[in-house]
Amino acid sequence: MTVLVGKTAPDFTAAAVMGDNTIKENFNLKDYLKGRTGVLFFYPLDFTFVCPSEIIAFANRLSSFKERNTEIIGVSVDSHFTHLAWKNTPINNGGIGPIGFPLVADLTKNIARSYDVLVNDAVAFRGTFLIDGKGIVRHQVVNDLPLGRNVDETLRMVDALHYHEQHGEVCPAGWNKGKQAMKATADGVASYLAKNAEAL
Numbered sequence: 001m002t003v004l005v006g007k008t009a010p011d012f013t014a015a016a017v018m019g020d021n022t023i024k025e026n027f028n029l030k031d032y033l034k035g036r037t038g039v040l041f042f043y044p045l046d047f048t049f050v051c052p053s054e055i056i057a058f059a060n061r062l063s064s065f066k067e068r069n070t071e072i073i074g075v076s077v078d079s080h081f082t083h084l085a086w087k088n089t090p091i092n093n094g095g096i097g098p099i100g101f102p103l104v105a106d107l108t109k110n111i112a113r114s115y116d117v118l119v120n121d122a123v124a125f126r127g128t129f130l131i132d133g134k135g136i137v138r139h140q141v142v143n144d145l146p147l148g149r150n151v152d153e154t155l156r157m158v159d160a161l162h163y164h165e166q167h168g169e170v171c172p173a174g175w176n177k178g179k180q181a182m183k184a185t186a187d188g189v190a191s192y193l194a195k196n197a198e199a200l
Contacts, residue, residue, distance in 0.1 A: 003140070005137050005138065006136065006138075007137055009038075009040070009129060009135055009136065010114035010115060012028070012110070012111045012114065013028045014026075014108075015104070015105045016080060016103060017083040017102065017105075021087060021088075029073070032071065033131065033133075035134075036070065037068065037130070037131065037162070038070065038131040039058075039072050039129070039154055039158070040073050040075065040129045040131060041072070041074055041075070041127065042076065042111075042124035043055065043124065044125075044145055045076055045077070045078060046076060046082045046085075046086040047089075047094065050145075050146065051076075052086075052095070054126070054151065055103075058151055059096070059097075061151055062099075064155055068162060070158050071101070072101040073102050074102070074104065075111055075124070076103070076106060076124060077107065077123055077124065078107075083105060106124070115127055115129065117142055125142050125144060126143035126144070126145070130161060132161060132165070138161050156176060156177075163175075163177070163181060164181075169182055170182055170183075170184045180192065180196065
């Protein structure tokens with residue numbers, strides 16, 4: 001599997017269902033982000049099992065991502081028509097309801113291929129890619145099909161990226177917003193570990 005961290009996020013143009021249920025035939029990743037942080041996530045298929053729980057988890061935290069100037073974009077190999085039908089299906093009937101972020105149609109599977117998450121030339125693994133304001137992938141995690149992702153961890157990584165960008169310090173294991181970070185020096189790590197090693 002390709003590691004994209006440190007590389008420019010592969011750009012793409014495809015049809016998408018937007019947060020307001022309009023269809024954008026030429027949705028473009030780079031144009032949509034416009035220098036903002038982005039979380040691009042892949043999921044296997046609409047109208048399946050683990051997938052709606054993940055999408056609803058992102059939707060339930062959308063305001064928290066927006067507060068951090070971060071856009072969420074979902075992608076699967078379904079058509080935009082299927083995306084829209086799934087959004088129009090009530091949650092208690094297995095739908096996802098009125099989620100407020102784009103769902104991109106990857107019918108050609110070229111987007112999943114470019115991020116190297118396509119499995120058996122059929123569907124995408126549960127890949128999550130954190131893209132910074134310069135279009136560089138800064139974090140990626142890929143789950144196998146039965147394993148749902150942790151959206152709170154995605155939010156934590158956004159916080160870590162923004163903290164590093166703003167302060168220049170690095171974020172140690174288990175770091176959360178508001179916690180101590182460290183200077184990337186020998187003295188910095190020694191100072192941090194002297195205070196925090198037992199709690200790690």
